[in-house]
Amino acid sequence: MKPVVLLALVSVLMFNLVIASYGKILSESDLPQLEPQLWRLINSLNTKSLLASRLAKSNRIEAVVASKGRLIVFDPNSIALDLFSETEVGVTIEFLFVPLNKQGVLSLLFLWEGPFPKLVDRSYWFWGTEMGGEISEDTIWALDGSPYYVTSDVSVQSDVTLTVEPGVEVRFKKFSDFSGVKVGLSVYGNLVAEGTEASPIVFTTSCDFEDLDQMQGEWIDPFTEDFFPTDWKGVRIDGDSGILSYCVVEYAETNIRAEGESVTLQVYNSSLRGSKDGIAFVSGLGSATIMNNTIERYGHIAVVLNGGTATISGNTITIRRGQAGIQTHGQGGMLTEVTGNIISSIPGFITYWGMHCYESSPTISGNDIIGPFGQGIVVTDGSAPTITGNTITNCSDGIWSVYYGVVVGDGSAPTVTGPTITGNTITNCGNGVWNGIGGLPLTINYNNIFGNDDWGVYNEGCSITIDAENNWWGDVSGPYHPTENPDGLGDAVSDCVDFEPWLTEPVEP
Known part of the structure; x- marks a missing residue:
């Protein structure tokens, strides 16, 4: 040209x-x-x-x-x-x-x-439309005014709705521009940002890192996948509701955060990337629906839930050098379902957990958790999730840490079972299921637990006996135990694990 x-x-x-x-x-x-x-x-x-x-x-x-x-x-x-x-x-x-x-x-x-x-x-x-300050009446950010360049905080007041039309770009002043203060979008009323597959809505920084990368060609790549700009605060829903569908939200501290006693958050068919946290939901009685999104390249947690009722389904989550793909925290008896997601980690960077249940009891079913992870699923601090029909792979021992497929910490009581639906497949890990000292009784039935390096099931401390009957251990001879089944060629089990009877063929998916 x-x-x-x-x-x-x-x-x-x-x-x-x-x-x-x-x-x-x-x-x-x-x-x-x-x-x-x-x-x-x-x-x-x-x-x-x-x-x-x-x-x-x-x-x-x-x-x-x-x-x-x-x-x-x-x-x-x-x-x-x-x-x-x-x-x-x-x-x-x-x-x-x-x-x-x-x-x-x-x-x-x-x-x-x-x-x-x-x-x-x-x-x-x-060129475009400069934005900043309070929005005190129902407002539409129309395509004709795009891009909207946010140079100071935008605040949507209570009982007010901000509607963003398909195809609109909203660019937030870069952190280093002018005053050095990060800006964001705070919604105390309602946000409706419904794009289309052909015309997504974009919330991003004023600095377009990917375009810069493409322009520089093969000579230089100043913005690698390991770079998390966090140039702006993100989209924050502090009021009644927020709905985002077919949106791109990127390069914020937390791309989307919803917080409030009864707040409602819906995020569908969107792409979120390149931030510290992807979606954070903090609520007592509110609800979140997070479905069919691509959530990638996060330096901390992709999706964190603290209270409320939530459904996380059909998302593809990719973590690079972070803490967890999904963390559920303190649901307090509220229903949380985590189903049909693909959670993976980029090789070469330590990410601690695929999922972490902390003081919570979600239903975790039908997910693919693909390492390398520190742990595929971690259950701690009194959590009692139901873990059903998941595939957990490549949580193997690594350079920086010891890895397990499912980790159960002190005072937790999960149920890992698949009696009516497909059982879990836990393979290619250092340990398949690890029950920590002080862990409460586990029920581990109708799973495929095989190909793990150290233990299929390990019960640390032996304060209780684990029910691990009717699992496939990788061989018709059953799991290996030095005294109870020394001829077993399947994954090894520790003491205080009830593994008889065992299955002689894999559980069908």
Whole structure:
């Protein structure tokens, strides 16, 4: 593609161009004073090739980039003088991808921190609708006004509904922009954000990391999958209800948080990624429905539930270097169902648990939990879940920790069974089921427990006897026990495990 002359581009877009500098929104009449900052364009291919080798040596690079474009801008004071003079800077614009309507953000400056004495002016150019402050009456964020650029906290007041139309992009001021204070969307009334498969709604940072990654090509990848920007606070529902369907929510501290005694949260068919926490639900009597979403690349917990009634179903959850895929905490007798999810961890990074039940008793059924995890399912602190029909694999001993398929801690009493539905399959783990010291009686029936390195079932302390009858242990001879079944070729069991009778063939899925 041939590069486009920037001066011509500015004149074409003047009617809907907004220029911002240090947090102040400037009018178009202020444009002439910025002329000294207009850049000279250099051949696209050469610019990428020359700059990439230099960029790879820097410590940090941040940018606001066109959401539907491919744009690279460099400050002359942060480029080695052997590549450019003090008054020149390279810009790459591929004409086909330059956003020529209101569906994208055109941004023309980098913030660069490296071994150079001067930072770039933290200004940016964009067009769209600036948002901030209170919303005190029912409001629609229409596609015609997109993108909405949030430069200060947006607060939807009680008994007020904010509706976001399909295809709208909402971009939140990057943490390092202007004041250094993170912004977010707080809803004390109602949020309705229902996109479509063809026109999803996007809530994101002002810095488009993936587009930047694609622009840099193979020369440099400053934003790897191990990078969690957490540039903005996220979408927070503190009022009556929030519904998000066919949405993309990314790069916030917590992408979606709902908190309130009777709050209702519904998240369907959406993509959440690249944050510390994905969805946090904290409620006494409220309800959450989280279904058919893709939730990935989290540095802490993908979905955490604390109280209320919840259904988590049909989601694909991928964790990288975090604590847990799903954590249920203190449901207090309320019904929580975790069914039909795929929970996996990216190899090479330690993630502690696929699921963690803490002071809670959810029904966990039909999930695929695919390591490497520290533990596939952890049950602690008085929890009594029903664990049915799950497949738990590759929770094997690793470099950093000891791994188990299902861990039962002190004072917990789960039921692991599959009498009427498909039993659990626990395989390729260091230990299949581990019952800790002080653990309450377990019922482990009609499961496939095989191919685990150390123990199929281990009962630490022997304060009680575990009911582990009618399981398939990987061989018709049954589980191995040095005195009770020394000829068993299946997974080993410890003392205080009642494993007879055993199944002579696997439980059918």
